[in-house]
Amino acid sequence: MLSESLSQTQGGPSLVKVALALVSFLLFMSLRRKETEGVLTRYAVFAAFLIIRDCVFWLFPIPDLYRISDLVVFAMLASISVAPRGDWVLWITIVADGAAIVLIGFKAAFGIAPGFPSEILRYVALVPIVVAALKSSPAEGESAPGWKVIGRMRSVMAAASIVYLLAGSALGIGSFWFQGIVIPLCYSCLILLSFLYMKIVEENLVSAVNYYEESVDSLYELLLPSEEGKSGAVAMQDALDSMIRVIAERTGAEGAAILLVEEFEEVLALRAMHGSFAPPFKLPESLPRTEERVTSFLRHARFKLGEGLLGLVTGTGKPLFIADALLDQRVPRNGEEAWLSFSSLIACPLLVRDRIIGVLALERSKDGAFTESDFDRAKLLSSFGSIAIANIFSFLEAAEKSDIEREATLAEGIQNTLLPKRLPPIGEFTFGAMTLAARGVCSDYYDIIQTRPDRAVIAVGDVAGKGVAAGIIMVMISSILHLITNSTKDTATLMTWVNRGITGQMDLDHFATLGLVTADFSTGLLEFSNASHQPILIYRRDSEAVETVDMKSIPIGVERGTGYSAKGLRLHSGDILLMHTDGVVEAMNEQGKQFGRKNLANALSRCRDLPAKEMAEAILGEVQDFSGKTRQHDDETVLVMKAKL
Amino acid sequence: MRAEASKNKVKKILVDENSPLFDKTNMLHKEFPSDFRQIRYFTLLIVQTAPPDIKDVNLLEQQISEIIKNAVKHGNKCNMEKKVRVWYSFSPEHAHLIVEDEGEGFKDLEKWNSFNRTRQECLEKQNFEALAEYVSYRGAAADDNDGGNALFAALEYWDGGFVFNQKRNCVAMLKKFPKRRLGVQVDGDNS
Numbered sequence: 001m002l003s004e005s006l007s008q009t010q011g012g013p014s015l016v017k018v019a020l021a022l023v024s025f026l027l028f029m030s031l032r033r034k035e036t037e038g039v040l041t042r043y044a045v046f047a048a049f050l051i052i053r054d055c056v057f058w059l060f061p062i063p064d065l066y067r068i069s070d071l072v073v074f075a076m077l078a079s080i081s082v083a084p085r086g087d088w089v090l091w092i093t094i095v096a097d098g099a100a101i102v103l104i105g106f107k108a109a110f111g112i113a114p115g116f117p118s119e120i121l122r123y124v125a126l127v128p129i130v131v132a133a134l135k136s137s138p139a140e141g142e143s144a145p146g147w148k149v150i151g152r153m154r155s156v157m158a159a160a161s162i163v164y165l166l167a168g169s170a171l172g173i174g175s176f177w178f179q180g181i182v183i184p185l186c187y188s189c190l191i192l193l194s195f196l197y198m199k200i201v202e203e204n205l206v207s208a209v210n211y212y213e214e215s216v217d218s219l220y221e222l223l224l225p226s227e228e229g230k231s232g233a234v235a236m237q238d239a240l241d242s243m244i245r246v247i248a249e250r251t252g253a254e255g256a257a258i259l260l261v262e263e264f265e266e267v268l269a270l271r272a273m274h275g276s277f278a279p280p281f282k283l284p285e286s287l288p289r290t291e292e293r294v295t296s297f298l299r300h301a302r303f304k305l306g307e308g309l310l311g312l313v314t315g316t317g318k319p320l321f322i323a324d325a326l327l328d329q330r331v332p333r334n335g336e337e338a339w340l341s342f343s344s345l346i347a348c349p350l351l352v353r354d355r356i357i358g359v360l361a362l363e364r365s366k367d368g369a370f371t372e373s374d375f376d377r378a379k380l381l382s383s384f385g386s387i388a389i390a391n392i393f394s395f396l397e398a399a400e401k402s403d404i405e406r407e408a409t410l411a412e413g414i415q416n417t418l419l420p421k422r423l424p425p426i427g428e429f430t431f432g433a434m435t436l437a438a439r440g441v442c443s444d445y446y447d448i449i450q451t452r453p454d455r456a457v458i459a460v461g462d463v464a465g466k467g468v469a470a471g472i473i474m475v476m477i478s479s480i481l482h483l484i485t486n487s488t489k490d491t492a493t494l495m496t497w498v499n500r501g502i503t504g505q506m507d508l509d510h511f512a513t514l515g516l517v518t519a520d521f522s523t524g525l526l527e528f529s530n531a532s533h534q535p536i537l538i539y540r541r542d543s544e545a546v547e548t549v550d551m552k553s554i555p556i557g558v559e560r561g562t563g564y565s566a567k568g569l570r571l572h573s574g575d576i577l578l579m580h581t582d583g584v585v586e587a588m589n590e591q592g593k594q595f596g597r598k599n600l601a602n603a604l605s606r607c608r609d610l611p612a613k614e615m616a617e618a619i620l621g622e623v624q625d626f627s628g629k630t631r632q633h634d635d636e637t638v639l640v641m642k643a644k645l
Numbered sequence: 646m647r648a649e650a651s652k653n654k655v656k657k658i659l660v661d662e663n664s665p666l667f668d669k670t671n672m673l674h675k676e677f678p679s680d681f682r683q684i685r686y687f688t689l690l691i692v693q694t695a696p697p698d699i700k701d702v703n704l705l706e707q708q709i710s711e712i713i714k715n716a717v718k719h720g721n722k723c724n725m726e727k728k729v730r731v732w733y734s735f736s737p738e739h740a741h742l743i744v745e746d747e748g749e750g751f752k753d754l755e756k757w758n759s760f761n762r763t764r765q766e767c768l769e770k771q772n773f774e775a776l777a778e779y780v781s782y783r784g785a786a787a788d789d790n791d792g793g794n795a796l797f798a799a800l801e802y803w804d805g806g807f808v809f810n811q812k813r814n815c816v817a818m819l820k821k822f823p824k825r826r827l828g829v830q831v832d833g834d835n836s
Contacts, residue, residue: 264823317831357828464689
């Protein structure tokens with residue numbers, strides 16, 4: 001009777017059921033491709049089983065077979081929502097359902113326990129569902145959409161299961177109402193589930209986009225340059241201070257610190273601190289536990305790389321996350337005071353390529369523990385922060401180099417302004433001079449100051465020191481010389497006056513050697529006064545020998561009261577006067593030998609017949625050839641005065 | 646946890662004629678009369694060859710000045726006829742100096758070393774009462790202008806060595822300037 005009525009009502013409802021199961025199967029199949037957890041694959045298998053079950057029941061409409069298949073269906077459903085993590089729930093399912101299936105099967109096949117209704121056994125299927133529902137859901141705390149959807153659908157699925165079982169009993173398994181209405185309604189839960197899954201995926205996407213937007217915001221804020229116009233160490237400190245503030249705000253840290261590896265030593269030193277930062281290392285027992293003393297200790301302490309919690313980070317280059325400091329043995333206990341302890345710690349290495357430049361430490365003490373997402377944010381910000389720090393370092397280094405360059409250029413400018421551009425002949429005398437300035441030194445000076453048509457003062461000097469500081473002294477000497485040479489005073493007096501003008505004027509080292517020669521071009525008479533400068537060399541045309549004229553004295557700038565003397569000389573026709581600075585005779589070759597005065601005298605003799613200007617160039621050319629590739633340490637200057645033949 | 650500096654071995658002035666620090670190859674050279682007034686000037690002449698990259702050039706200048714002062718004053722007894730010879734070479738990584746005078750040599754070298762050792766021991770034991778006796782070293786020839794601390798500072802500063810020759814009238818010294826660098830290499834296998 002029953003089987004007949006079943007077969008009559010099977011056609012239409014079965015088609016609806018199978019169609020719904022097929023749609024959900026196809027939905028699961030298309031969505032499972034992007035899902036990594038495998039939840040949707042299990043649902044797809046589940047839907048496939050429903051299709052097969054319904055087709056079989058269509059062909060063999062045996063209620064007990066249907067009951068057995070129901071038990072399998074519910075076992076599958078329970079295992080999907082708990083497996084693979086579900087352990088004993090799965091065993092209960094297998095044991096309870098297995099026993100029910102065996103009982104129903106035996107009863108149907110052998111008619112055992114005829115008084116025991118198979119319909120009751122169908123309710124065994126509820127056991128795993130109930131147990132699974134009571135047990136904490138595997139979906140809790142999971143962000144994967146597959147698990148999330150299970151969590152959200154649990155109550156719907158449980159309700160649908162109960163309605164399904166009760167309706168089956170009340171309406172009869174084979175009834176049109178059960179097969180045509182209840183089952184399709186229950187199956188549509190699967191379609192609902194797949195839609196819900198899509199919604200969750202979208203929600204996750206939106207929150208991911210929000211997260212990245214916020215990350216980009218915080219990166220922007222992190223890398224945004226603070227006020228302009230800061231330079232050097234100030235710029236670095238500013239950058240670190242604003243960096244630590246942004247990172248602390250974005251991660252919700254109550255205390256934060258940046259420690260950097262020192263530039264010249266392999267130790268970590270605290271460079272920036274924000275909020276209340278409890279030291280994550282053992283403080284010395286003797287240190288008084290007052291906030292002032294501990295902060296001061298932190299500011300001056302140096303930590304070896306590899307030591308303590310922060311050292312661990314610098315040693316390995318890996319970030320550290322301690323969610324609950326109370327449970328971690330590595331966290332030191334420094335005292336009872338609240339500000340001496342923290343409840344949660346994140347420490348990220350500051351890495352630039354494979355170099356570790358420091359460590360960022362973040363702490364919370366009250367507002368609950370840091371989360372994984374705080375940790376992610378801290379890692380992101382610290383990696384960008386390190387790049388910013390590295391850029392500032394390179395910038396400072398470049399700025400320092402450019403400062404050095406600028407100073408060198410300035411000094412060269414001063415020197416070039418002071419040196420005469422042209423040296424026109426005076427009477428029977430021609431002049432040539434040349435300075436090869438060593439980069440950044442610029443301490444040589446020469447000048448020819450014509451005071452009357454037949455008289456001039458020739459000066460060659462070398463300021464001790466270099467750069468702009470030397471340039472200033474050079475300006476002073478030059479100014480004084482131009483002022484006083486306009487008098488009728490003798491050379492020794494001129495020198496004494498220069499010395500008096502320079503000595504003790506400024507809080508600056510101001511020493512120079514200076515050679516002064518006053519020339520009377522009508523007679524060829526010279527007066528030479530020397531302030532510790534190089535001797536003058538005179539090539540004598542008649543003897544073809546080089547004469548050296550020296551005078552012992554001290555440089556200008558040493559003692560205000562120094563009196564200088566002078567020596568009279570005379571140039572005859574064809575004679576050549578050569579003045580030079582120490583850079584010429586002390587120029588070194590690759591063997592470490594100095595050019596020396598003898599070589600200079602020889603060079604002078606060799607090029608005696610060249611015009612004065614070319615002579616100066618030729619002599620310095622010889623010095624350069626001698627030096628070869630050796631670095632020029634000092635300015636090299638020669639000045640030549642030739643009496644016509 | 647802290648990098649302790651005081652645990653260093655007590656430094657001392659060495660006497661070693663064969664020290665590589667006496668190798669004068671490729672060093673610049675100057676010689677000066679023993680004129681006490683010109684010490685600053687001589688120092689400047691030497692220091693001006695130092696490259697501008699050297700950070701604390703004032704300290705270097707001060708240290709060189711002290712050494713030349715020793716040679717002029719204690720070595721040559723300010724006798725203008727006697728010369729002070731200086732060999733020097735600088736780079737951003739080092740300062741190397743050899744200073745030779747024509748005097749009798751540093752006779753009290755051993756005394757000074759033992760004085761320095763005791764001084765260090767007092768410091769380490771925090772025995773400040775005894776330390777008061779060792780504030781500065783005063784040799785037999787010291788006058789009121791000698792601080793008595795120049796050599797202590799020199800020994801600290803010239804970290805590459807501070808060596809006298811056998812005759813003890815020539816001293817060679819080396820200062821190493823650490824190279825500035827950003828961070829350190831991470832050990833081990835890290836991504």
